[in-house]
Amino acid sequence: MTRPHTIPSPNIWNWPGLYEAENRAQDVDGRIPDAVRRIAPWAGSTIVDVGCGTGFHLPEFAALADRVVGVEPHEPLLEEARRRVSSYSNVEIVAGHAESLPLDSDSADIVHARTAYFFGAGSGPGIVEAMRVLKPGGTLVVVDLDVSASPYGDWMKADLPKYDCVAVESFFHAQGFELERVDTRWQFDDRETLRAVLGIEFTGRTAARAAKSIPGLGFDVRYRLHWRRKPTGLERV
Numbered sequence: 001m002t003r004p005h006t007i008p009s010p011n012i013w014n015w016p017g018l019y020e021a022e023n024r025a026q027d028v029d030g031r032i033p034d035a036v037r038r039i040a041p042w043a044g045s046t047i048v049d050v051g052c053g054t055g056f057h058l059p060e061f062a063a064l065a066d067r068v069v070g071v072e073p074h075e076p077l078l079e080e081a082r083r084r085v086s087s088y089s090n091v092e093i094v095a096g097h098a099e100s101l102p103l104d105s106d107s108a109d110i111v112h113a114r115t116a117y118f119f120g121a122g123s124g125p126g127i128v129e130a131m132r133v134l135k136p137g138g139t140l141v142v143v144d145l146d147v148s149a150s151p152y153g154d155w156m157k158a159d160l161p162k163y164d165c166v167a168v169e170s171f172f173h174a175q176g177f178e179l180e181r182v183d184t185r186w187q188f189d190d191r192e193t194l195r196a197v198l199g200i201e202f203t204g205r206t207a208a209r210a211a212k213s214i215p216g217l218g219f220d221v222r223y224r225l226h227w228r229r230k231p232t233g234l235e236r237v
């Protein structure tokens with residue numbers, strides 16, 4: 001069942017197998033998890049991954065964290081995520097969405113959301129909900145693609161000419177988030193998979209143009225990490 005606030009995600013909803021290949025190709029040097037760990041260490045923590053999809057990132061969290069909770073609104077992906085983590089005793093998968101997390105208040109050290117366009121301008125209800133679920137001192141980390149960098153950002157702009165990245169970043173800034181930009185490399189095993197993955201992310205025309213402009217099996221992609229800590233109590237001025 002699809003729940004009220006859910007934003008359709010055609011790439012992973014319609015092509016979960018190709019999205020798996022995309023996830024394997026993304027950030028092959030692990031720059032994003034490195035940055036997230038620097039901002040909020042994982043060892044011994046409780047991590048909530050909101051919009052976890054098929055749970056691709058959960059095993060990496062589970063290797064260091066005490067407890068990992070994957071939250072996902074789309075039923076077929078929930079099943080995939082449950083299958084993936086069935087052998088992990090410290091991971092659970094629950095149905096829910098960012099704006100209403102089925103979790104206790106003050107229960108998590110980190111709330112993480114990756115390629116989480118449901119955390120964009122106007123996502124106040126999701127931010128308030130993450131702050132409720134976080135323990136004092138806990139951290140909300142939102143990881144999303146950065147349209148400002150070539151070449152990936154140019155392809156996004158071609159397909160989404162009205163997308164206003166300045167407005168999105170201003171929204172997070174006004175909500176008290178810090179920003180870190182992370183440069184990564186996507187690397188594929190073969191051209192066929194590279195082309196197919198571009199085909200689930202972009203219109204046919206943009207995907208064809210992108211594939212033509214890539215000489216080998218990889219290209220650069222920049223991400224934005226927006227993060228904000230829950231206050232620990234009365235702050236001294």
Ligand SMILES: C[S@@+](CC[C@H](N)C(=O)[O-])C[C@H]1O[C@@H](n2cnc3c(N)ncnc32)[C@H](O)[C@@H]1O
Nearest residue numbers: 005006007009051052053074097098114115118
């Ligand atoms: C692009 S996918 C990313 C999945 C996963 N984070 C990953 O990196 O593999 C976005 C996910 O967000 C989910 N989603 C959409 N709206 C949501 C909402 N309001 N709250 C939580 N998740 C949502 C979609 O069902 C989809 O699984």
